[in-house]
Amino acid sequence: MSYADLAAYSRLLRGAHETAVTGDACPDGPRRLIGASWRRSLDAGIDPATGAAPLAFSAAGLADARASHPLRPLVPLFVETLGRMAGEAAHIVVITDREGRVLWREGDRGTMRRADRVGLADGHAWAEDRMGTNGIGTALAMLRPVHVYSEEHLVHVLHVWSCSAAPIVDPDSGEVLGCLDVSGTASSLHPATVALVGATARLAEAQLTLRMHEHDEQLRRRYESLRSRPGILLSPTGRVLAGDPGGIAGERVPLPAPGGRMLLRDGRVAVLEPFADGYLLRSAPSAAPPTLRLALLGDGPPAAVLGERRLPLSLRHAEILALLALHPRGLSAEQLSFHLYGDDGNPVTIRAEIHRLRTQLRGTIGAKPYRLTSPLEADFLQVRRLLAAGEPASLARAYPGPLLPRSESPEIRRERDELEVQVRTCLLLRGSPDDLWTYAQTSSGRADVQVLERIAASLPSTDHRAAAAQARLFAG
Template identity: 35%
Template sequence: MGSFDAITPGTDLPRYARELVRMHDAVISGSRFPMQPRTVVARSWSRVLAAGLSPDRANTRAVLTLQDIEQRRHRSPLHHVIDDLSRVLAAVADSSQMIMVVTDADGAILWRSGDAKVRRHADDLGFREGATWTENTVGTNAIGTALVEAVPVQLFSGEHFEQSQHPWYCTAAPIHDPRTGELIGVVDISGPALTLHPALTALVSAAVEIAEGQLLHRQHERLRRLRETAMPMLASLTGPALLIDDHGWVAHSTGLSPTGRIAIPNTERAVHVPGLGLCTAEALLDGWLVRPCATTTRIRMTLDLSGPPVVITTGDENDWRTPLSPRHTEILLVLHLRGRRGASVTELSTAVHGDPDHAVAIRAELSRMRRILGSLVQSRPYRLSDSVELTLDLGDAGRLCECAFVRTIAGPSLRNLIDHLPTNW
């Protein structure tokens, strides 16, 4: 069984469903039961119980208006690939007592198709277009749990939190925007629990790969059009330069080795580009022209923790101040403390979240952090670039001030790490 598969080939589905329902009732009520929920299910149940949801009734279903649904469809990048998803999944869903559902990043169902009888039963459950299927609204379900865990999730019968969902299975996988790495939605196949087939996880994963591949193809076409539009200007340039789109993807490079992506620039701060050092950016139609602004490639940065966290990047003539979120502050602290040894994605997950199971979320945060700070973090293992000189500003109160501040943002493993730091760190 894969780590996110709910069943194995040959599973006696009726018997296993009865065992899961008994386990659900025992665990939720605090009783003992020989079977324990899978790790991903146990984490979700803990979150849902903490949110105050009830397992023995249908929790409130918020439903969007038709106008809101259409607006979200238009804004979602997935509207470009919904036909591709339908070709892969909808035909199977129509003939196999299942339905296909596609949500946005908020868990709102934007598209639904499949077996008419199953759709009617789904309507009774509130599993319809416009409904929000996050953990906080309807309890443990594959869509909501996939959004939280940022990984594929399959649930069977009593693994759902709400008893009304026990007659169902659901197999969901997140879809990411290849331009940004951000989660933009979830594709799900659901149906009567006793019709679940072990191959569904692979089918859903294949559909996600096709969708992300089509989105990547569209991105390559956008870069080609940007390059063609800017080519007359690029031909007149002297010295190294990059032409990038609004997401930092390089459409053309002059005077340096090609690179795939850099941090997203703006006109108010410099951006670090490997091989060029600090650069300034000039806004173009649908993109940016990036050129060096300094003669040195050494980047001097200060992580200022004397107040709200901010990174100060020192250039030849100006300093650029970049506010950091608590999560990015945690990651930057861990990388600084690890030094040139760096950290694996599982080590970062453990330091920030307290367990190694949030690798996908860590990679997404690192991608966002690169867009804010520039390409300052290297991978395999993750570590600060050799060109970065990072110092900490702890304020007048020194280490005690820093520890008090970090304890307001850090996860348990990171707090433990800080407790065991050398006194002269």
């Protein structure tokens, strides 16, 4: 806490809370982490007068979620480590999934009855966009241990509560599995509890790592028992376990559907086959992998063509593919995040987008670092080649407009501006009136005074293109 006197901090928070809810500026407010969480929660439409967290699971749905969740074997560890302390201090221990939905709860019975009234109970959702600033939701949003004290909660009914929470990350996939939380009344839960909760979350991750290694070893033994080993052994999540001494596949491969093909680093095509509860990646008969074609120039919606499939792209997916095309050696999640968002980027967001993109474009994006693994054709890279070759006629036909004109990515804006300047300069210096007229149909060239003047001066006055250029100049 920034204030030794919690009563004074509570008074400050009450004033800051009122101004945050009304949208007014506050000269002094909560610590930065909480202020940012308030803004996210309000932007998500959270009403501070909300009475309780919403129910996310039916009884049957909760039972299914518990049975299949990777943290289920670790519940006894959480209860043993934190349960006795929680019971003696009148606290409760809560375990959620990655969406902040409560799967298990243990602790003081009286406190659990109070928690029932605000939905801090099995099956209820505590993500920030469901219940505002709180230990569970904010720890999941920030991917770090968090203590939320009393009036730091956005929702009024939670002001009598404090909570310490920490996310739990899967050591295999790197994805968040869920959140561990200890909650109690504001006066009884010391802020230092967050250190204990964080240490318990790390202990859980260590247990998951041990289980992962034990499972890996079992898979390796089965693999080594084969008379011949014509393939690379993969874990269920695509980690390379054996059969790849040259490192051709890297540390992890994106998993196509069983029977699906992928391109290895040495240019060989491989096919995925189930093996025990993992996979074997075997060399496939020689066949050219499908070419990935990107159409990212101009005002039309961006699209990708993979083989015979044409796939519309969201702006974010188009930006990621453009950056990977510009960096053929690959980019980490942190580098992609910086190129897309600058210093405000979050690598976790990028990993989620890459996961969706790899599902859509199976076998085209490698990992660690993220990179394109299929043969690539991109309209903006073709424009680069035509600029280098000095072919204005082909250049004019190949350039329908700027690269992803709606993108605010710093890296793509630089590439877009550089391409635009080079195309315009090349056509003004070396292009024919036909080439200039083609460029004048793009969003950039339509009102370009110098281009229009050159067209009007170069073509006979009877030519409709000269008349159109004059009309645009007059209108401008």
